[in-house]
Amino acid sequence: MESEVKPSKVVDARNTFCPGPLMELIKAYKAAKTDDIISLYSTDSGTKRDAPAWIKKSGNELVGVYDREGYFEIVMKKTK
Amino acid sequence: MPTKILVLGDGAAGTIISNKLRYLIRKENAEITVIGNSKYHYFKPDGIHIPLGMKDYQTSVKKPDYLFNYGIDYIKDTVTKIDVENRKVDVSSGREYTYDYLIIATGDRLVTDEFQNFDSEAHHFYSLEASLELGKELSKFNGGKIVVGPSSIPYQCPPAPYEFTFQLDRYLRRRGIRDKTELHYTFPLNRVFTMENVSERVQDLFDEKDIEYHTMFNLESIDADSKKLVSLEGDELDYDLLILVPPHKGQQVITDSGLADEQGYIDVDRHKLSYGNYDNVFVIGDATNLPISKAGATAHFESEYLAGKIASEVSGFVSEEFYDGSVACTTVTGDERAFTLYFSYERPPRAMYQSKLDFLLKWTSADTYFSAMLRGVM
Numbered sequence: 365m366e367s368e369v370k371p372s373k374v375v376d377a378r379n380t381f382c383p384g385p386l387m388e389l390i391k392a393y394k395a396a397k398t399d400d401i402i403s404l405y406s407t408d409s410g411t412k413r414d415a416p417a418w419i420k421k422s423g424n425e426l427v428g429v430y431d432r433e434g435y436f437e438i439v440m441k442k443t444k
Numbered sequence: 445m446p447t448k449i450l451v452l453g454d455g456a457a458g459t460i461i462s463n464k465l466r467y468l469i470r471k472e473n474a475e476i477t478v479i480g481n482s483k484y485h486y487f488k489p490d491g492i493h494i495p496l497g498m499k500d501y502q503t504s505v506k507k508p509d510y511l512f513n514y515g516i517d518y519i520k521d522t523v524t525k526i527d528v529e530n531r532k533v534d535v536s537s538g539r540e541y542t543y544d545y546l547i548i549a550t551g552d553r554l555v556t557d558e559f560q561n562f563d564s565e566a567h568h569f570y571s572l573e574a575s576l577e578l579g580k581e582l583s584k585f586n587g588g589k590i591v592v593g594p595s596s597i598p599y600q601c602p603p604a605p606y607e608f609t610f611q612l613d614r615y616l617r618r619r620g621i622r623d624k625t626e627l628h629y630t631f632p633l634n635r636v637f638t639m640e641n642v643s644e645r646v647q648d649l650f651d652e653k654d655i656e657y658h659t660m661f662n663l664e665s666i667d668a669d670s671k672k673l674v675s676l677e678g679d680e681l682d683y684d685l686l687i688l689v690p691p692h693k694g695q696q697v698i699t700d701s702g703l704a705d706e707q708g709y710i711d712v713d714r715h716k717l718s719y720g721n722y723d724n725v726f727v728i729g730d731a732t733n734l735p736i737s738k739a740g741a742t743a744h745f746e747s748e749y750l751a752g753k754i755a756s757e758v759s760g761f762v763s764e765e766f767y768d769g770s771v772a773c774t775t776v777t778g779d780e781r782a783f784t785l786y787f788s789y790e791r792p793p794r795a796m797y798q799s800k801l802d803f804l805l806k807w808t809s810a811d812t813y814f815s816a817m818l819r820g821v822m
Contacts, residue, residue, distance in 0.1 A: 379789040380735040382771070383602050384638040388735045390662060391597050395706035410640050417634050421660050421677050444676070 371403035385411040404438045447474040453549035454480025457729025457743035463820030464751035466513045477517040487810040491569035492608045495578035496615040526701040550695045552730040558691040561666040566688040587624030588684030596691035600738045603775040610778030630661035709733035715766040745770040774806045
């Protein structure tokens with residue numbers, strides 16, 4: 365399934381463990397502006413669970429979680 | 445004509461790569477020049493021991509002038525402009541340096557003014573001065589609520605906050621004031637550390653030692669009047685003594701030279717460590733925006749690859765080497781125990797075993813660092 369929105373920033377955290385994909389997403393979030401769309405690429409299955417949980421807890425919008433070839437993509441919108 | 449190799453930075457990354465290159469390339473084949481202005485070279489991992497009175501800081505500090513191998517030209521100056529297009533670097537004394545190879549190892553800097561009230565409220569152990577200051581503050585502490593955690597990301601050495609928390613727990617017990625102290629730890633993710641298997645282990649130890657943890661806690665502000673932290677997730681946490689890893693940023697010269705991302709770090713190829721389309725400009729250590737640990741161990745592994753590659757090319761060979769993201773780090777878990785993690789881009793960290801031997805490895809690492817690792821012999 366394709367994401368319908370074009371990200372303002374793509375964070376490629378495939379094959380990384382420390383600090384890891386969610387830390388890279390939060391780093392990009394802090395540098396982003398309100399309404400920016402951030403796309404995270406990850407190969408770590410834990411991120412599929414962790415990133416949406418953080419996006420929800422931080423009051424931002426989860427646009428979608430998409431399975432890609434050999435990795436998955438999590439797309440969020442910075443709403444705060 | 446000898447090849448001109450110019451290294452910017454005299455911290456861990458700049459010193460290791462220069463010394464390794466000097467080992468590998470004969471003097472007549474390459475001139476190696478390092479530009480840096482550090483007053484001293486501080487072994488930062490000892491920051492978890494110095495404030496607690498466990499180590500004399502003098503064993504963790506050396507003058508940079510004596511850390512470069514014979515045959516390296518060490519210039520005490522400040523880089524003001526890096527012009528990769530024209531292969532030249534300007535310094536504050538007005539001189540200009542040209543190069544065949546440029547290695548940017550300028551590290552990062554602590555920017556405590558990113559948070560209002562950080563300087564008046566928070567202590568830390570990320571510089572020698574701050575570690576000594578924290579030591580004085582702790583010696584006056586007789587009970588209350590201590591909060592430890594990172595204030596922002598990225599930061600050097602991701603395990604350092606939990607390592608310090610474990611050591612602090614031990615310190616408080618030894619002083620007989622642990623029962624009068626609440627010890628709290630915060631972390632930005634929804635677990636207590638970055639890697640899941642390590643996190644589970646650390647969380648068990650926190651439970652065992654009665655250390656409270658607050659996950660998904662990304663600091664938004666410090667309220668000095670009510671002595672309270674507020675997270676961007678909306679949580680609040682009060683404190684009597686606050687110990688926070690300061691925010692980090694890349695060096696200003698990187699931004700001024702048009703090489704930086706939003707946080708002052710340089711985007712590099714994750715396998716070649718090269719910048720943009722330049723096959724003679726490389727970045728190592730904390731200055732990169734690679735999604736890997738900002739740590740001396742990373743700079744060490746990156747230098748291993750890069751020194752070999754440049755040495756091959758100077759000798760007229762084509763190097764097929766690449767950096768595979770290797771990192772190794774030994775992290776303290778308190779009670780004179782530690783474990784060592786090895787991982788790379790493709791290889792996740794394996795299960796780890798706490799041991800006294802790993803702790804001794806960490807405890808003596810300043811000696812290993814200054815005598816061998818920094819000298820480029822390992």
